[in-house]
Amino acid sequence: MGNAEWTTGSGGAGAAVPYYGVPAAGPEAGPPPAVRVRGLWKRFGEQVAVAGIDLELPAGRFIGLVGPNGAGKTTTLSMVTGLLRPDDGLVQVVGRDVWSDPVGTKSRIGVLPEGLRLFERLSGGELLTFTGRLRGLPEGEVEHRAAQLLDVLDLTPARHKLVVDYSTGMRKKIGLAAALLHNPEVLFLDEPFEGVDPVSAQVIRGVLERYTGTGGTVVFSSHVMELVESLCDWVAVMAAGRIVAHGPLADVRASARSLQDAFLALVGAERAGGHDDLEWLGGGPR
Numbered sequence: 001m002g003n004a005e006w007t008t009g010s011g012g013a014g015a016a017v018p019y020y021g022v023p024a025a026g027p028e029a030g031p032p033p034a035v036r037v038r039g040l041w042k043r044f045g046e047q048v049a050v051a052g053i054d055l056e057l058p059a060g061r062f063i064g065l066v067g068p069n070g071a072g073k074t075t076t077l078s079m080v081t082g083l084l085r086p087d088d089g090l091v092q093v094v095g096r097d098v099w100s101d102p103v104g105t106k107s108r109i110g111v112l113p114e115g116l117r118l119f120e121r122l123s124g125g126e127l128l129t130f131t132g133r134l135r136g137l138p139e140g141e142v143e144h145r146a147a148q149l150l151d152v153l154d155l156t157p158a159r160h161k162l163v164v165d166y167s168t169g170m171r172k173k174i175g176l177a178a179a180l181l182h183n184p185e186v187l188f189l190d191e192p193f194e195g196v197d198p199v200s201a202q203v204i205r206g207v208l209e210r211y212t213g214t215g216g217t218v219v220f221s222s223h224v225m226e227l228v229e230s231l232c233d234w235v236a237v238m239a240a241g242r243i244v245a246h247g248p249l250a251d252v253r254a255s256a257r258s259l260q261d262a263f264l265a266l267v268g269a270e271r272a273g274g275h276d277d278l279e280w281l282g283g284g285p286r
């Protein structure tokens, strides 16, 4: 382990959270982190979706937010990107308070949300033109960037096709193009590779690697540990509404053989094993 393990005091419930990165810097210590979250809570009725998390994600990294189903990843990303109002807590993105300065923040971020809703009756090309103009980009610049993004994402042949007729993977790619068009500082992606074929996944991956290689920050959620391990250099692990570990990939993985093993140890490997209650399944009585 590269850095000493220490506790953020996160969770609001007194939980000790392994943190493997550098200590939080004061306001005077250089550029702000891509994301800073303090005491973030969200409940849906009785259900606590996010239980008072603290989180600091450094800029310029490829960051994976991982966790089992229902861990609170989508709820967290929604609150961090200004799509869902927190019950309590502070969210800053590149030093700006998301909830007191939503317009300023949103001009600096790109978002590919879960269940992306697009303007179905526009073509892919029209969608990008519309998005670029909404973002306040000059017309010529929008056309230039849109043409390049369509080309890189293999969507040029489909640029005149209506979005409603796009496949799942094509929708992810046009959504990614729309999120990148204004060259955001931080890109948030909820399950960007879900339903995407391996060729398209490789294309998306190439675009994201180029983006982080030139200083952009990617924060994406995923269940696919192999993918996170091969792409990310920083990981945050969520379980039951809390951050259970975060830091550089190698440190979160620590001595485990893989991120998958470290993940199972962190979120409870016993859940992955015991199937004693299913004695009737398969060879049992019908």
Ligand SMILES: Nc1ncnc2c1ncn2[C@@H]1O[C@H](COP(=O)(O)OP(=O)(O)OP(=O)(O)O)[C@@H](O)[C@H]1O
Pocket (backbone or CB within 6 Å): 044, 047, 048, 049, 067, 068, 069, 070, 071, 072, 073, 074, 075, 076
């Ligand atoms: N709008 C909502 N109303 C009620 N409960 C909700 C709502 N959104 C999320 N939840 C609950 O909050 C918890 C966290 O959900 P969330 O979607 O954030 O998890 P997740 O980690 O993104 O899960 P998955 O990996 O399955 O997408 C779950 O128990 C979920 O049922």
